[in-house]
Amino acid sequence: MLLAALVDAGADPRVVADAVAALDVPGLAVRTRPARRGGFACLRAHVEQPSVPDHARRLPQVLALLAAARLAPDVARFARRVFELLAEAEAQVHGTAPEQVHFHEVGAHDALADVVGCAAALADLGLLAAGAQVTCSALAAGNGHVDSAHGQLPVPVPAVLRIAARHGLALVAGELTGERTTPTGAALVAAVATPGPMAAMTVRAVGVGGGSRDTAEGPNITRVVLGEALDVPSAAVSGEVVVVESTVDDLDPRLWPSVLEALRAAGAWDCWTIGTVGRRGRPGRLVTALCAAEVRPAVADVLLRHTTTLGVRWSVQRRTTLPRRVVTVAVGPPGREQYVPVKIADVPGGEVTVQPELADAERAARALGWPVRQVCAAAISNYLREPPARAVPRQPPGHT
Incomplete structure (x- = not known):
């Protein structure tokens, strides 16, 4: 198609x-x-x-x-x-x-x-x-x-x-x-x-x-x-994001990686856990996911099915995000180049932040036999030294 x-x-x-x-x-x-x-x-x-x-x-x-x-x-x-x-x-x-x-x-x-x-x-x-x-x-x-x-x-x-x-x-x-x-x-x-x-x-x-x-x-x-x-000036963008979370104190800790993976697969843009202590001193985890309103039911369903929680909280919050774009940078010796996407964010005042996508850097490191930190450093250096091969301006997920 x-x-x-x-x-x-x-x-x-x-x-x-x-x-x-x-x-x-x-x-x-x-x-x-x-x-x-x-x-x-x-x-x-x-x-x-x-x-x-x-x-x-x-x-x-x-x-x-x-x-x-x-x-x-x-x-x-x-x-x-x-x-x-x-x-x-x-x-x-x-x-x-x-x-x-x-x-x-x-x-x-x-x-x-x-x-x-x-x-x-x-x-x-x-x-x-x-x-x-x-x-x-x-x-x-x-x-x-x-x-x-x-x-x-x-x-x-x-x-x-x-x-x-x-x-x-x-x-x-x-x-x-x-x-x-x-x-x-x-x-x-x-x-x-x-x-x-x-x-x-x-x-x-x-x-x-x-x-x-x-x-x-x-x-x-x-x-x-x-x-x-159209020539639209770059500026910080404000929008809405849905925050879905739950506090869990009785899940086998070995299962948390699979929970976070399932949240991403359901459409969450980002997700994480932090340690908590409950009202009776029991240790637990606060799991949080950010997503669009359209996929909030699917994200909540993951928490209900993949954890031992009995309930899920969600709210709509405002956020401000920097304009960003993704460029593809070649890393490695001639003939063995690996291509690593690098995220570029425009900071007020004309500065930029440069950060390689870690999963792609890990893939490139395996192919080249390099440490991951060497791949990341090379990607940043190559981006700063010469124009990238391909630039794709990127709006934050959920931007309207």
Whole structure:
């Protein structure tokens, strides 16, 4: 759906076709055609399957295939990042290393064509260029169950939840049945966009991509809006945040990491615990989560199901946040570069704070064999020394 929406918004279908052909899989191709979903005109993307047999692949095999393809550097880099995100999410789900994950559906020929096609379309539209602003709204997760290589799974599937939790993507079940956001779709969005409202801009193009099903519950579409950013001065932003909390004094302390992980998966932007002492001197933990109003019921449900608490408190509070953006910085020797997102916040008075995303720094440290602190120091130094390869202005989650 995203690929079709990008082409409908103006990406050259010949550029997309050439990128997919560069994978050198005989018969693998992407075609688009007009369609209608829920009464809306849209474009449908169809992957033509090759005659050669397909098989499950591990991450190194997928990356080797991408490295051998004649792809533009920014296209190859983006496609590689998408599959790395997928492998990291699946590894967390199955308790293994990313390199050992068996890609089934997401490593098949059609998924390869989808990811490479989206990468080429994004590059053709200038959305992988330095200074491009890419934001995304909440993703429609769907509901029910879906069949997979591991049997029947609940929607959203575990890999989608892992990607959403790590990258702060908001998920909304909605009324549409079935799987509406796949792991590949979530990874594509996480690799290019940051969650937040549509930026202030002059709209230049709109693309609408349709899914395979035309359901009665509502239009099964993805929409892309392109435009030129308006010159809006940066300033501290005020908004509302929902605070959900509970005091627990009888939970096995070994379970707290899983509680915090479940809160993130439910849509909390941040969560933590602090030690407390109750009225009778019993030690306990105060668990707090910050979230949007839309996901407050899901966050509260996690606390009720994953802890021993008998009740949950919540309130709406005002907050002020600094404007921030995320840039991708290369770290490591030539030929072995790892890409680490670095969060930049604009402080009043013209100063900035620079902080690498720790989870990505840890991943880069494993790949390079460096200490994590060395990766963080190199990312900060490289950012301060030269302009970043890609900058994505980012509003705080929940900003309106």
